Amino acid sequence: MASIKKRPDGKWRARFRDDTGKEHAKHFARKVDAQAWLDEKTASLVTGTYVDPKTARVTVAEWCATWLEGYATRRSSTVRQARVHIAQIVTAFGPMKLSAVRPSHVKSWTARLRGEGRAESYVYALHARLAQIMGDAVHDGIIPRSPCSRRTSPGAGKQRAYVATTAQVWALYDAMPERFGAAVLLGAFVGLRIAEACGLRVADIDFMRGVVHPRVQYPVEPLKTEISRTSVPIPQSLAAQLSAHVAEWPGETLLTNDRGEQLGPWALEREMRKAREKVHDLPTGFRFHDLRHYLASLLIASGADVKVVQARLRHASAKTTLDTYGHLWPDSDESTRAALDAVLQDRADSLRTQRIAR
16 A cells, blocks of 8 residues: 655655555655655565665675574584685675675675685685575565676686696505505595595495495585485405505594594695695695596596596586596597598598499
């Protein structure tokens, strides 16, 4: 219900009720201005973009705190990552009203982050988090629309995985402390991610059949996706090495620290940093995760197709595999030339035969 009425003091009062039944009113010197305001509010109610003026005063920092409370039901590692992202968002936009954040502000922010030398993937992740938070604010009716979109996205950037050579992998294995050498085997020949390797329990390995069953990640949290729980076949030679490792350093998990307790991802990365310094030509940024790239290159070099590589790396889709490792497959230029040339040669041979027959 909306109406405009002239008051005794000559002002025009426009009023309406929102979806909750709450009445809102505003006074204007001219009737035309009152009507324009009323039309704007009515249109926003009809289109579902109306925002209560009091709600619109919520700042980015206030909404982030509220949003994080609801997000706390996720796994602890996911919440920790969200907190890191939100700290950056609040630093940039904290005092601003949610409704005051414009696409231009978002683009300036991501450009500034990239100018500071932040990794493209990290800037992309921060923008994605801001888009998630703003999208939920729209869903809650706090703002009419999100300032984040494809136009403001900085792009994820294209990263070409570093693939270590076989000699570098074995050099890294030799450089690691003996009790941590099995970690290199899990990364390079099983393709486990670091949290999966640290969470791998001895009970998750079928030494007789040669199968690794990834079921949890550090410390004992379930893996995020069904595809991550796909069993990985391993050769008997590797199963024997892992069995020997367990015999020498027994524990509930395959990887343990010097006290016999479960090895943490941060401790494993620390050992990786120390070991990589001893390996010739290994990049300073080489991480445990890069061992998965070695496994992919090994499979591709052996003639494995994209579906096989996808299955062994436990990617959710073949697109992920191709986006990451497409450049490792043999160059298709010559094979396509050969296929076209075969058709053209057949045609030429056929014409020559016809001419000879005449």
